[in-house]
Amino acid sequence: MRGRIFSIEEFSTFxxxxxxxxxxxxxxxxxxxxxxxxxxxxxxxxxVRSPNGCLGCGACLEAGRQANGIPSLTAxxxxxxxxxxxxxxxxxxxxxxxxARLQKNLTMVNAVGGGVTFSGGEPLAQPAFxxxxxxxxxxxxxxxxxxxxxxxxxLFADILPHCDFLLYDLKLMDSExxxxxxxxxxxxxxxxxxxxxxxxxxxxxxIPLIPTVNDTAENITATAEFMAGLGVDRIELLPYNRAxxxxxxxxxxxxxxxxxxxxxxxxxxxxxxxxxxxVTIL
Numbered sequence: 482m483r484g485r486i487f488s489i490e491e492f493s494t495f496x497x498x499x500x501x502x503x504x505x506x507x508x509x510x511x512x513x514x515x516x517x518x519x520x521x522x523x524x525x526x527x528x529v530r531s532p533n534g535c536l537g538c539g540a541c542l543e544a545g546r547q548a549n550g551i552p553s554l555t556a557x558x559x560x561x562x563x564x565x566x567x568x569x570x571x572x573x574x575x576x577x578x579x580x581a582r583l584q585k586n587l588t589m590v591n592a593v594g595g596g597v598t599f600s601g602g603e604p605l606a607q608p609a610f611x612x613x614x615x616x617x618x619x620x621x622x623x624x625x626x627x628x629x630x631x632x633x634x635x636l637f638a639d640i641l642p643h644c645d646f647l648l649y650d651l652k653l654m655d656s657e658x659x660x661x662x663x664x665x666x667x668x669x670x671x672x673x674x675x676x677x678x679x680x681x682x683x684x685x686x687x688i689p690l691i692p693t694v695n696d697t698a699e700n701i702t703a704t705a706e707f708m709a710g711l712g713v714d715r716i717e718l719l720p721y722n723r724a725x726x727x728x729x730x731x732x733x734x735x736x737x738x739x740x741x742x743x744x745x746x747x748x749x750x751x752x753x754x755x756x757x758x759x760v761t762i763l
Contacts, residue, residue, distance in 0.1 A: 484610030486579070487520055487570045487602070491586060495763060497625035497646055499595030502583055506611065507571050509603040511629055512664035513652070515691050515721070521602035526571030528554035534564050541567050576613040580621075587622050596623025596645070605632040608640060615643035630670040630677075637673040647677060647684040653695045654703035662694055671707070678711045689719045690748065696721075701749040705756040717761045718748050 485507040490496075493503045508524035516522060520529055530541060541558035548557045559567040574582075583597055590596060597618055604611050605628055618624050625646040630637070651674065652667075653659040659667040677684055686708060690696040708716065750760045
């Protein structure tokens with residue numbers, strides 16, 4: 482059993498309780514127009530170039546052109562970059578190899594109430610690999626899953642018992658708007674959220690606030706009503722990060738959000754509190 486990851490963040494404080502190691506799995510079925518991790522969208526291995534220190538010599542793109550006919554980043558690009566700024570985004574590892582790598586720091590993160598969080602991309606998009614990793618970490622550390630919840634109900638129900646904690650995104654309540662901004666509807670996302678609430682597994686709901694998209698009074702009210710109806714009384718709000726597009730340069734892509742990113746996000750705290758939901762703004 483092998484999986485594909487693109488990063489391991491060793492000392493994270495925002496991906497669950499305590500200090501954590503966060504593993505980012507490659508591939509995501511959503512296409513959020515504000516995606517902060519574009520290198521996690523594709524399931525394929527990609528070559529990325531750091532803009533910091535780049536000489537602009539073009540040697541990397543020329544090497545790609547010679548290799549496949551078009552200016553692009555390739556393995557050949559990595560070999561010719563004078564500053565060694567081109568690297569692979571996507572590493573294939575077995576569950577055993579990954580867990581062995583994580584175990585080097587488990588004693589330390591466990592001592593401060595932390596653990597391991599699987600993120601992405603969308604970790605549920607590699608379910609067999611994810612499940613094996615969670616099983617191998619059972620009893621060794623606290624296991625968290627950071628997810629959009631986009632999976633079949635059967636798959637979600639299979640993974641859930643192997644998690645100690647979930648960070649669950651509720652981005653948009655209207656299914657058609659969800660499809661417009663993320664490329665998929667939210668039917669299974671909402672169904673899996675209901676399953677999560679009923680399971681008794683500890684979790685926190687999160688909303689990344691996107692100006693004019695989901696920070697509207699209409700969407701926030703619908704979200705609060707949905708959560709309150711299920712007895713959920715906590716939420717974390719993530720204000721829009723104006724540096725969200727920085728990573729697109731790594732992939733030689735342009736960040737072109739379809740919303741007005743210049744507008745300040747409105748946390749809408751008073752709406753959640755009206756429904757008895759405590760708000761934390763990260």
